[in-house]
Amino acid sequence: MMTAQPQQPDLARELIARAQTSATHRAQRVRNQLDAVQLGQSRHADHANTKVLRRILAEHDWPGHRLVGPVAARAAWSIALHSDDEPDFQRAATTLLQRAVHAGDALIQHWAHLHDRALITSGHEQEYGTQxxxxxxxxxxxxxxxxxxxxxxxxxxxxxxxxxxxxxxxxxxxxxxxxxxxxxxxxxxxx
Structure with a gap:
């Protein structure tokens, strides 16, 4: 996998910022530190992130290491992983991520996590025990x-x-x- 400068640094920054904000909210949610309004805002942010990632996938395919760099590729994976309200999108993202893995542009571990998550959100049993x-x-x-x-x-x-x-x-x-x-x-x- 390439670790050179990403082809789309602005896109990389956007993915990283969105994923970091959502991760902070999720950590607070697990620790039961969000009130009802904040919980709603967190879910709205996940939905908005899904919409942004959907646009990115349509324009660029999977945002892998070459396009956005490894940190932003991980951020894209995290956004897809938490797109539970849109299981069809999550399955489509899994397919695109798998292609990126085969092209040497993404991590197979990320694919395994997303594959398991898509299975669980679709009511199926997971394969790799990541969920x-x-x-x-x-x-x-x-x-x-x-x-x-x-x-x-x-x-x-x-x-x-x-x-x-x-x-x-x-x-x-x-x-x-x-x-x-x-x-x-x-x-x-x-x-």
Whole structure:
């Protein structure tokens, strides 16, 4: 993958700013620090981000490392990951991200996370165990296909074994007041 200057630095800055703002809101939401108005604003921002990413995908295909650089490519992935209100868009973004992975312009781990998220938001079982729920009694995996071969699938896309990923998430969230939430909302790369 290329790490030279992105072809579209203005687009990169926009993606990064949008993703950072949304990540801050999600972290506050997981910690139950948003009032009803702020929660609505956060959801509106996610919807606006989806609209912007939809436009970018239509104009440029997936905004990968060459177009926007690795940090902004991660930001685009985060925006797509949190486009839960538009599952058709999320599935389409997954397809475009997969093409970028095959072209050496995006990370396969990002594709695995987005693929799992699109499956879960569409009511299917995930493949790679990247989508978790934070509940009052602990952390649990969202529904999962063929759990007996999970670590093999995770390894095929460069993800650590599920036990390692779950321990990392548990350590990060032991000090967080427990609220029911999708952990991927706050920390999608933990799994």
């Amino acid at each position: 978790l729920l934070l509940r009052a009694d602990g952390i649990e995996l969202c529904p999962l296909r063929a759990p007996e071969s999970l670590d093999e699938r995770r390894g095929s896309v460069g993800l650590p074994p599920i036990a390692v990923a779950l321990n990392t998430v548990r350590r990060r969230y032991t000090s967080v007041p427990h609220v029911e939430s999708t952990l991927a909302d706050a920390l999608p790369e933990a799994a």
